[in-house]
Amino acid sequence: MEVIVCISKSPDTTARIAFTDQNTKYDEQGVQFIMNPFDEFYALVRGVELQEKEGAQLTFLNVGPASNDIIIRKALAIGGNKAVRIDTEPKSAWDVAKQIASYLKDKTFDLVLFGKETIDYNGSEVGAMVAGILDLPFVSNASKLEFENGNFILNRDIEGGIEKIRVAAPCIISAAKGMAEQRIPNMRGIMMAKTKPLEVVPAVETEDLVELVSYSLPVEKSGVKLVDPENMDELVRLLSEEAKVI
Amino acid sequence: MNILVFADHINGQFKKTAFESVSYASRVAKSNNGICTAVVLGKMNDPAKLSGFGANKILEVPYDGKFSSNVYSSVLMELANRENAELVVVSHDLNGKSIAGLLAAKWGAGSVTGVVSMPEFHNDGMDVVKGVFSAKAYARYRIKSAKKVISVMPNAFPPEEVGGDANIESVNISIPADRIEVLSVERAEGKVPLPEADIVVSGGRGLKGPENWHLLEDLATTIGGVLACSRPVADVDWRPHNEHVGQTGIVIRPKLYIAVGISGAIQHLAGVNNSKVIVVINKDPEAPFYKAADYGVVGDLFEVVPRLNEALKKYLK
């Protein structure tokens, strides 16, 4: 079985959010970058489990500049056979999807796994777009993935429940919480990662259909109003008369 | 500008997000002298309901299969072409999320997901705003392509009843072969999904254990709220993971969010910051959550929550 896990870079979850260039650029100064948690905790670890259990060949795929190699090496320290980086500073979800799809189009694989979204642009789009470009079956937000008789059996999260789905390979799946448990790389893994191949391939030209106009920050709350813990009638009054939410 | 909008349903009952999307699409169509066409796949109890939310035309697609992002996106693409639609609107709920990117890629459309603004039109495109960095910021995007797809954030646009008498047409369309088989569906019946809830009662580690959740359940029942929790609570299985809100959980924007025994870590806030009103109950006056709160009660939750419950019962009676 050939499995490809797409990993992306995102700012650390505690990173300061600020913008430069008249609010058109994310200010990366002092920001620590991490592997997008949905990719790392779920898609990547499930890929590694398939490698261990089913003997899958596991490739990590990233679209990004050379500074992303740190994150790719971390992935290789957790598992996988090799990694591929498509060398470009991605401009949009569409750009990333086009890059991945044009890399995949002449490869053979059974499964391409994505995290359900990135924690920076929160698009939930890249996996779906790749499936659209390559005309492959797509299941999003899978919280469980098993391999049985050549098919993948999935739980897809739906509001208030799950759907159990069977899909034949090759397919594109996005991973949600529950699919696997986060793993911390160990010393041996970190050493081995250094010798695993990391291939760098050139990007293709893409045309952008969507353009960022500007960023903005939410208006800050005006300050908390404290209510006496003995007097919950007062809180109820405020919620009803002032906030008008009950 | 003609607009096609996907109206999703569960076993014949429209989702709240269907009304929100139709309402949104019809407002955009009206201000652009276009037609708002709603699409329904499968058997609906009352498709005409959509005209009440402003649909000018309702297309019923005969379909007896289950949800499939591949099939649904193909059908929407075909109908968008037939109706000369420039914009397709879906909800940013779990089905909508899995349709939007697929449809955009197949149709050759520019797309923005999780939209929280009405569109603004410019010579060279259509602007929409969405939350980025897990609700810590907003980004305004301009879709420059002729074809456009957007998904609209649940609970961002209340559905507006405007009345109307749209025509319902059954469409003749060949459903593409599917490579996905839905084996079974398990769904808690009659429960409001968390992203659609107006009132959310949420608990953190301060509750000490799952055996104390009856406090929040009682409060939620009284106030008509839905339960949520912080990540560590779901991680240790005190509560199911589909109640986990935050940066790595569900992002919600209810009218009222009541946080009980939750410290308010930045990753938690990321999922709930867009709530209209936030109430924090925490015994630690230094808890970071107070910075993001509208109302705070500094006290022991084991005393405060029952007291609040009684006060609410008295008020609601």
Ligand SMILES: Cc1cc2nc3c(=O)[nH]c(=O)nc-3n(C[C@H](O)[C@H](O)[C@H](O)COP(=O)(O)OP(=O)(O)OC[C@H]3O[C@@H](n4cnc5c(N)ncnc54)[C@H](O)[C@@H]3O)c2cc1C
């Ligand atoms: C990559 C990453 C992603 C994350 N994603 C998320 C996420 O999506 N969602 C999320 O929630 N967290 C997330 N976290 C975890 C987050 O950092 C916090 O650890 C977590 O939110 C804390 O949960 P808590 O508030 O329930 O627990 P704690 O931080 O332990 O807070 C418990 C609170 O309860 C109060 N308390 C205790 N007893 C009482 C009492 N008797 N009465 C009143 N108050 C009491 C305490 O004062 C304290 O403030 C993430 C972390 C990382 C690193």
